Amino acid sequence: MLLGHRLATVVAGLLAVTTVSAAACTSDLIIDDFAKWVEGTNNLNWPNGDDGSMSSIAAAAGKVQFIPKDGGSYFYESFSCQQAITTGYGGIQFTLQGPAGGSVALELQTSASCNASDTGTYTSSYNIIRSLTGSQQTIDLPLLGFDNNPNYDAIVGLVWSEFSQTNSIWSIGNIKLTCGAVAVPTTTSAPVTTPTSTRSVITTTRSVITTATRSTSAIPSATACSNLLIDDWASQSRLTFLGYNAMNQASSDDGTMSSIVVSSNRVLLTPKNQQSYFYSQFGCLNTNNKYGGISFRIRAARGTTFAVQMSYFATCGSSTGRKTISMTTAQLKWTFDGTERLYWFPFSVFTGLDTTKLDIIYFSSFNAAVILGPMSFYCGSTASEYIPPALPAPPSSNTGASPTTVPAAPSSTSTAKPFVIDTFGNTETNSLGQWHGGDDGMTVTFGKNAITIRTNDSDLGWNTQLAAKCFDLTPWSTAYLHVAYSGSNKFSIALQQHNSKCDDSIKPYPETWDSLEAARYSFNGGSDIYIPISHFNINLTRSIGFNLRGFYSPSESTIISKLEIISSIPSSVKNPPNSPPANSYSHAPAPTPSPSQSTTATPP
Structure with missing residues (x-):
């Protein structure tokens, strides 16, 4: 039901009191308690909705909740012509919730009479609800005070529009015509007159959330609560x-x-x-x-x-x-x-x-x-969203907050001398005396200074740590990771980054990583992998260790005999150009672990 105008001012006028036949009314007329929302109708089996004018809309527990998109957003209820005066209805009642101090216009649509020849067109009259409290309120409006001198004995629709704030959550609920006279509110100013419009009920399918069932339990309270x-x-x-x-x-x-x-x-x-x-x-x-x-x-x-x-x-x-x-x-x-x-x-x-x-x-x-x-x-019952706090700009790969603990380099922190990380001579620790090991469910066989990895689950990986907390790899930013191997190179190598506190009891741990595809850096007929440290896009001051994972050829095994940092590579080796970080999935993506497996590389 489209609105062909905008209100010029927000006023409400009092008109002459109309005599209501209160004795003729035996019960309030429920227009909509939203029990039939999913069917696309109100309780009177007539269309209701927003015609897609809202950013979002849903119905639950006797009301509809929505977020107005702009000044053209509206919500309507249509129904067969109601002779409110003759049948004894003296007011309109509904619940309303909106931003504190907010306002909304209620449009009353009436015809010349309830004769079939008159109900095809309607005249719009308005009243304004102001000074909302921010909590749910019950609004009782008498069938008077609307502008444009409406015919209260031929009401054919209601429309809520001109929401004072968009991008905020509003709700309207339990809409009814009430029996008897309703107390007259105190108002000022003159009414706004708007032209007669042609009535056009639009029954298109809703384009957002609806609810088919209602809970019998109490609606949760939103008091002292955040998402x-x-x-x-x-x-x-x-x-x-x-x-x-x-x-x-x-x-x-x-x-x-x-x-x-x-x-x-x-x-x-x-x-x-x-x-x-x-x-x-x-x-x-x-x-x-x-x-x-x-x-x-x-x-x-x-x-x-x-x-x-x-x-x-x-x-x-x-x-x-x-x-x-x-x-x-x-x-x-x-x-x-x-x-x-x-x-x-x-x-x-x-x-x-x-x-x-x-x-x-x-x-x-x-x-x-x-x-x-x-x-x-x-x-509670009013939907809201979680807004993440603004994030600081991410550090470059070689800058960032200083780690809580930066262990001494294997040889010297002032000269980037090569050092061996792992030759697999011990089942519990690597050549640095730090923990190494595989994820639960991974088949790893120790040989003489080598391990054989075979798995049919690409989620599983082998970890070897550089330090118990943070290790500063910055002095080796121009060096290379060398992996001596044989067999399949269908796996990825990740360099892991610790959190800002270098504390594995604080999540996330690891905070992030960058993963590179081993095959891109494989040389010498498939026996050596040379990866520039600079190709790992992490904060090098907070390095944890290397993780070998993503083994995606279950019929083949991989034998790893050495991991080391070297200062130069053979002249015959031509490394591929650096690519965007694996976190954007330009490199081989890190597989997703299953909920049952242990995925944190924590020393025993």
Whole structure:
């Protein structure tokens, strides 16, 4: 239902009091409690909606929540012609929540009469609701005080528009015509007159969130509450290397995606096929009476679809008894147009979900790539989003905060002399006396000063550390990593970066890494790998160690006999040019660990 004008001023006028036949009214007329929102109608089986004018819109627990896109945003309710005066209705009642101090215009649409010949056109009259408190309020408006002298005995629609603030969350709920006379509010100023418009009800399918079910439990309170972050996509390594989210719970695709790319607090999920999935766990979380649902921004191409599944435990601490409820984007009424918008769902949409033992959110059945923004639990019944703090500019590869501990170099920190990292003479430590070892589930065989690696899981890797905390590789920034090997070179080599405190008890650990494809740097017929240290795009002052992973040829084994830092390479070796960092997936991507495997390289 399109609005063909803008209000010039925000005023409300009192007109002559109309006599209401209160005795004729036996009960209030419920126009919309949003129980039929998913069907595209109100309680009177007439269309309601925003015609796509909002940035986002959803319905839950007796109300509709939305974010106005601009000054042209509106929400309407249509219904058959109502003879309010004759049938004894004296007022309009609804709940309203908006920004503190805000205002909104209510348009009353009336016809000349309820005869069929008159209901095709309507005249618009207005009233203004001002000085909102910021909390949910019950608004009672008498059927008087609207401008343009409306015919209260032929009401055909209501429209809310002229929201004083866009990009803020508003809600309207439990709309009804009430019996009897309603107290007259004190008002000033003269009414604004607007022209008669042709009535045109638009019944297009909604383009954003809707809710099909209602919870019988109390709506959680938003008092003294802030969004609980699930993941802000702050670190590529935290997600795809360590495999956990901002709650320090498992998050992964188990290698089912074609790629996962983290950038600017967004994650790009590119599915390999319809079996690709991605999940994030909560750790048997009780959200009851505090958090009302989950919100996050989504950017996806038109026609994109996927499924959202919520799981909960019957008993916390049990490895069995997980129960799941699934909704598709079609059922949620989510559609996409290539722009980023805020989407959310109240828990009530997942019928039977036990919000005292929430375990996991699981995305599946993708038909196209999707970009997700920060994901969080929102407080109470009003959806809100988590806004990540502004991030400082990232340091260059050789600069940054000084590490808490910078161990002495093997030979000297003033001259970049070569040093050996590992010759595999000890099963527990490398040549520097630091820990080395493989991930659980990886088959590693120690021989005489060599290891043989064979695995059918590209998620698993071998770690060898330079120091217990931070190691400053800056003096070797012009040196090379040399790996002596035989067999398959179908794997990647990553240099890991510690967090700013150089403390492995603080997450993320590692903070990030850069991964390079071994085959690009393989020479001498497949016996030596030479990688310039400068090709690893990390903060060298906070180096941890090297990680060999991504072995993607399960039928072949790789034998590693030495890792060392050397000052020069043979003249016959011509290294490939440096590429963008692996965090942007120009190099071989680091595989995603499964939630069951141990992925942190911590000394025993």
